[in-house]
Amino acid sequence: xxxxxxxxxxxxxxxxxxxxxxxxxxxxxxxxxxxxxxxxxxxxxxxxxxxxxxxxxxxxxxxxxxxxxxxxxxxxxxxxxxxxxxxxxxxxxxxxxxxxxxxxxxxxxxxxxxxxxxxxxxxxxxxxxxxxxxxxxxxxxxxxxxxxxxxxxxxxxxxxxxxxxxxxxxxxxxxxxxxxxxxxxxxxxxxxxxxxxxxxxxxxxxxxxxxxxxxxxxxxxxxxxxxxxxxxxxxxxxxxxxxxxxxxxxxxxxxxxxxxxxxxxxxxxxxxxxxxxxxxxxxxxxxxxxxxxxxxxxxxxxxxxxxxxxxxxxxxxxxxxxxxxxxxxxxxxxxxxxxxxxxxxxxxxxxxxxxxxxxxxxxxxxxxxxxxxxxxxxxxxxxxxxxxxxxxxxxxxxxxxxxxxxxxxxxxxxxxxxxxxxxxxxxxxxxxxxxxxxxxxxxxxxxxxxxxxxxxxxxxxxxxxxxxxxxxxxxxxxxxxxxxxxxx
Amino acid sequence: xxxxxxxxxxxxxxxxxxxxxxxxxxxxxxxxxxxxxxxxxxxxxxxxxxxxxxxxxxxxxxxxxxxxxxxxxxxxxxxxxxxxxxxxxxxxxxxxxxxxxxxxxxxxxxxxxxxxxxxxxxxxxxxxxxxxxxxxxxxxxxxxxxxxxxxxxxxxxxxxxxxxxxxxxxxxxxxxxxxxxxxxxxxxxxxxxxxxxxxxxxxxxxxxxxxxxxxxxxxxxxxxxxxxxxxxxxxxxxxxxxxxxxxxxxxxxxxxxxxxxxxxxxxxxxxxxxxxxxxxxxxxxxxxxxxxxxxxxxxxxxxxxxxxxxxxxxxxxxxxxxxxxxxxxxxxxxxxxxxxxxxxxxxxxxxxxxxxxxxxxxxxxxxxxxxxxxxxxxxxxxxxxxxxxxxxxxxxxxxxxxxxxxxxxxxxxxxxxxxxxxxxxxxxxxxxxxxxxxxxxxxxxxxxxxxxxxxxxxxxxxxxxxxxxxxxxxxxxxxxxxxxxxxxxxx
Numbered sequence: 017x018x019x020x021x022x023x024x025x026x027x028x029x030x031x032x033x034x035x036x037x038x039x040x041x042x043x044x045x046x047x048x049x050x051x052x053x054x055x056x057x058x059x060x061x062x063x064x065x066x067x068x069x070x071x072x073x074x075x076x077x078x079x080x081x082x083x084x085x086x087x088x089x090x091x092x093x094x095x096x097x098x099x100x101x102x103x104x105x106x107x108x109x110x111x112x113x114x115x116x117x118x119x120x121x122x123x124x125x126x127x128x129x130x131x132x133x134x135x136x137x138x139x140x141x142x143x144x145x146x147x148x149x150x151x152x153x154x155x156x157x158x159x160x161x162x163x164x165x166x167x168x169x170x171x172x173x174x175x176x177x178x179x180x181x182x183x184x185x186x187x188x189x190x191x192x193x194x195x196x197x198x199x200x201x202x203x204x205x206x207x208x209x210x211x212x213x214x215x216x217x218x219x220x221x222x223x224x225x226x227x228x229x230x231x232x233x234x235x236x237x238x239x240x241x242x243x244x245x246x247x248x249x250x251x252x253x254x255x256x257x258x259x260x261x262x263x264x265x266x267x268x269x270x271x272x273x274x275x276x277x278x279x280x281x282x283x284x285x286x287x288x289x290x291x292x293x294x295x296x297x298x299x300x301x302x303x304x305x306x307x308x309x310x311x312x313x314x315x316x317x318x319x320x321x322x323x324x325x326x327x328x329x330x331x332x333x334x335x336x337x338x339x340x341x342x343x344x345x346x347x348x349x350x351x352x353x354x355x356x357x358x359x360x361x362x363x364x365x366x367x368x369x370x371x372x373x374x375x376x377x378x379x380x381x382x383x384x385x386x387x388x389x390x391x392x393x394x395x396x397x398x399x400x401x402x403x404x405x406x407x408x409x410x411x412x413x414x415x416x417x418x419x420x421x422x423x424x425x426x427x428x429x430x431x432x433x434x435x436x437x438x439x440x441x442x443x444x445x446x447x448x449x450x451x452x453x454x455x456x457x458x459x460x461x462x463x464x465x466x467x468x469x470x471x472x473x474x475x476x477x478x479x480x481x482x483x484x485x486x487x488x489x490x491x492x493x494x495x496x497x498x499x500x501x502x503x504x
Numbered sequence: 505x506x507x508x509x510x511x512x513x514x515x516x517x518x519x520x521x522x523x524x525x526x527x528x529x530x531x532x533x534x535x536x537x538x539x540x541x542x543x544x545x546x547x548x549x550x551x552x553x554x555x556x557x558x559x560x561x562x563x564x565x566x567x568x569x570x571x572x573x574x575x576x577x578x579x580x581x582x583x584x585x586x587x588x589x590x591x592x593x594x595x596x597x598x599x600x601x602x603x604x605x606x607x608x609x610x611x612x613x614x615x616x617x618x619x620x621x622x623x624x625x626x627x628x629x630x631x632x633x634x635x636x637x638x639x640x641x642x643x644x645x646x647x648x649x650x651x652x653x654x655x656x657x658x659x660x661x662x663x664x665x666x667x668x669x670x671x672x673x674x675x676x677x678x679x680x681x682x683x684x685x686x687x688x689x690x691x692x693x694x695x696x697x698x699x700x701x702x703x704x705x706x707x708x709x710x711x712x713x714x715x716x717x718x719x720x721x722x723x724x725x726x727x728x729x730x731x732x733x734x735x736x737x738x739x740x741x742x743x744x745x746x747x748x749x750x751x752x753x754x755x756x757x758x759x760x761x762x763x764x765x766x767x768x769x770x771x772x773x774x775x776x777x778x779x780x781x782x783x784x785x786x787x788x789x790x791x792x793x794x795x796x797x798x799x800x801x802x803x804x805x806x807x808x809x810x811x812x813x814x815x816x817x818x819x820x821x822x823x824x825x826x827x828x829x830x831x832x833x834x835x836x837x838x839x840x841x842x843x844x845x846x847x848x849x850x851x852x853x854x855x856x857x858x859x860x861x862x863x864x865x866x867x868x869x870x871x872x873x874x875x876x877x878x879x880x881x882x883x884x885x886x887x888x889x890x891x892x893x894x895x896x897x898x899x900x901x902x903x904x905x906x907x908x909x910x911x912x913x914x915x916x917x918x919x920x921x922x923x924x925x926x927x928x929x930x931x932x933x934x935x936x937x938x939x940x941x942x943x944x945x946x947x948x949x950x951x952x953x954x955x956x957x958x959x960x961x962x963x964x965x966x967x968x969x970x971x972x973x974x975x976x977x978x979x980x981x982x983x984x985x986x987x988x989x990x991x992x993x994x995x
Contacts, residue, residue: 080974080975082900082973082974082975082976083900083903083904083976083980084980088974150894153894154894154895157893157894157895158895161888161893168941171941176937176941180933180937183929183933184929184930184933187891187926187929188926188929191891191892191922191925191926191929192922192923192925192926195922196906196918196922199903199906199907199910199918200910202907203907203910203911
């Protein structure tokens with residue numbers, strides 16, 4: 017298979033899968049086979065692509081040129097490869113999970129659900145492989161729109177309200193600020209193609225560069241930097257598989273990924289470091305890390321707590337990005353992968369608990385661990401990975417982020433990172449501990465409760481074992497992260 | 505034959521109109537109208553092709569050369585606008601068959617098609633002519649027929665709406681005529697090219713300024729430029745659905761064309777920027793975008809909501825023109841084209857709902873998205889184009905408009921354009937939410953998808969919205985040539 021075909025297939029396959037899902041929507045078993053088949057195929061193709069890419073091959077494709085100089089074009093570089101790899105691999109796991117989840121809860125409109133999901137993955141691939149800001153923006157917006165029906169899935173008043181917040185904040189920031197940033201970039205630089213080393217050197221007064229960077233930082237609402245983070249907790253009304261893949265992996269990572277792309281390939285890390293473009297803005301990320309952690313501590317709803325934890329963790333990536341030093345960028349890129357595997361495990365566990373017991377609140381989980389040891393075991397592993405302790409993958413990204421802070425002389429930021437790790441411990445670890453060691457509330461008995469259906473368990477076990485594996489073998493992601501940061 | 509092309513474009517619908525009027529009630533009138541409009545579309549396409557490949561066309565009536573005779577002078581601008589007008593007419597007529605049968609009394613149908621053709625002839629005449637008095641004649645032809653068409657709407661409010669439009673439209677036409685008279689008194693000619701040659705000598709005179717002001721205000725009324733837009737929402741809301749589609753996509757576009765023509769071809773370079781006119785255009789554009797978008801949000805009638813949105817879109821075009829730069833005028837012309845596509849598609853889809861449900865207030869359309877998936881899809885995609893999401897024609901408009909504003913370093917306008925897009929998210933979202941997320945009322949549960957004859961034309965326009973989001977050779981390429989042809993200074 018030629019490289020261009022491979023690239024095209026990765027972009028189109030999920031979309032074609034969605035059409036097939038709609039076509040066979042009346043036959044649930046066939047429909048789920050289509051989902052699984054497509055997802056598996058995408059996972060295989062993305063691994064093949066990654067192997068070839070690391071072998072030094074190039075992938076590029078230009079589709080059309082709507083405005084002279086502005087093309088819809090794709091080109092694979094290290095960062096995009098990393099993002100596509102994470103999303104492609106986790107889609108197939110989530111598909112296994114969603115089938116068990118949706119069927120156990122007898123959810124309505126499952127065809128729409130699986131079809132929208134597949135379309136969203138196509139959009140993620142488009143974001144990951146975009147060769148310029150226009151293409152990236154196109155798929156960024158399509159991703160928002162295709163996930164809207166997923167957030168509003170249940171159709172209740174609460175879901176509709178959440179979906180409205182979701183759409184308004186994401187479209188609002190992207191049209192009002194992100195698009196403006198792109199337009200200004202095009203206006204001053206005459207190009208919006210991603211280039212190693214950036215395109216703004218000598219084109220913009222460094223004093224204004226900070227303002228332009230702020231347009232991107234706040235305009236890319238999917239990165240959930242405060243004060244534009246409200247959409248993420250609002251999106252938690254979606255079914256858990258959606259929260260798991262889209263709002264812990266695909267959508268939010270599309271945000272931080274876009275910001276990384278802009279930082280590395282539009283501004284260029286040299287330009288940022290030399291002119292101190294992000295000097296003040298970096299504190300917005302630091303504040304988001306701490307504030308979101310503090311809010312998370314006060315949330316009793318499990319999914320809400322995980323959502324705020326995501327907000328906080330995303331700002332780790334944003335912070336590493338804005339440090340713009342080599343270690344900072346490596347840490348940020350690796351955290352895209354590490355946080356994805358950790359957080360998806362946590363969401364899977366939250367969904368499993370809901371499927372079996374219909375419980376949403378943390379305070380109701382006392383003693384449940386003995387009835388559902390696998391679920392809470394997985395949760396524990398995911399939590400430790402997020403906190404960043406060995407022997408789990410999450411440690412590596414935090415290591416490099418810390419190194420980045422030291423490298424650039426931001427010792428106060430190092431303090432923020434350490435403090436936040438402590439906060440992570442206080443809001444994540446009590447959940448499995450409570451489940452394993454506390455006594456159930458009076459009158460509660462868990463004798464009748466068993467683990468969640470097999471597909472759910474399988475998905476959870478795969479992701480939690482991957483967290484462990486990534487500690488001993490972070491190599492593929494590390495290599496890609498180093499390449500993205502401009503090293504050898 | 506080729507040399508008569510430009511004339512045929514106007515003459516064919518004009519001659520066909522009385523013939524259609526005396527046809528018996530039934531579908532034969534429709535068939536003739538269909539034939540005429542598709543011929544016009546074909547001719548307009550050929551005309552544009554000729555212009556793009558062979559340059560200007562000059563046609564002298566009866567061989568009388570100017571200044572004695574009337575000439576048609578066609579360049580890239582008129583050719584493009586004529587193509588839009590006849591193209592929209594060609595997709596509207598197939599749509600009209602069922603929609604008109606539903607909304608208009610049977611015995612009036614031949615008259616309806618007759619008036620429609622007269623209106624088409626008038627609009628095409630305005631775009632084709634090179635004589636400013638002749639333009640007034642065609643303006644009256646198109647206006648009078650559109651008053652009649654609007655009044656055919658089935659509820660009685662259509663009559664007041666048509667009357668309101670009649671008053672405002674006549675005021676506009678009168679102002680225009682007064683303006684033309686004043687200019688004529690100073691220059692002694694009505695031919696646009698001669699005017700362009702003679703006006704520079706008299707631009708300092710108060711009479712010329714007054715004439716200019718009268719012409720501009722006259723056409724601002726026809727264009728429904730804020731704050732002279734008050735007739736538009738009612739007229740669009742209560743007219744038969746087909747007529748709303750046709751007028752929304754063509755009438756205001758033609759009015760904008762006349763403005764561009766007068767501002768940049770007839771009046772000398774720099775006239776716009778040396779008078780307060782451009783500031784006034786900018787001001788009314790900016791306030792128009794914001795106030796009309798906000799008004800749109802609070803509407804409960806979908807047609808009225810879209811009508812207010814049209815006023816906002818006209819504001820964007822006014823902003824582009826006020827810059828008096830290549831980029832700005834190009835952006836206006838691009839938006840003129842793209843807006844015809846998106847509003848055409850939206851009003852058609854709403855018309856399909858009216859066809860099935862009989863009304864289009866928010867409470868009437870609840871939950872119809874599931875019952876009418878194709879109509880719903882059309883509204884979503886055309887709505888995204890209206891917002892300006894990338895991948896649609898609307899994005900191209902916004903891109904060029906913002907670029908034009910950046911070129912002027914006018915950050916306020918950049919902000920207004922983006923805020924306008926956000927407000928569009930809200931009002932398009934309102935329609936989508938009512939259609940898809942409100943539970944269907946019991947009467948709406950049995951509603952079926954609209955017939956194919958309504959869906960096909962709608963989707964032609966919807967797909968055009970996507971197509972012109974990716975391939976902009978026709979829109980941007982021609983718009984740039986059009987801006988040059990108008991005589992905008994390249995800075």
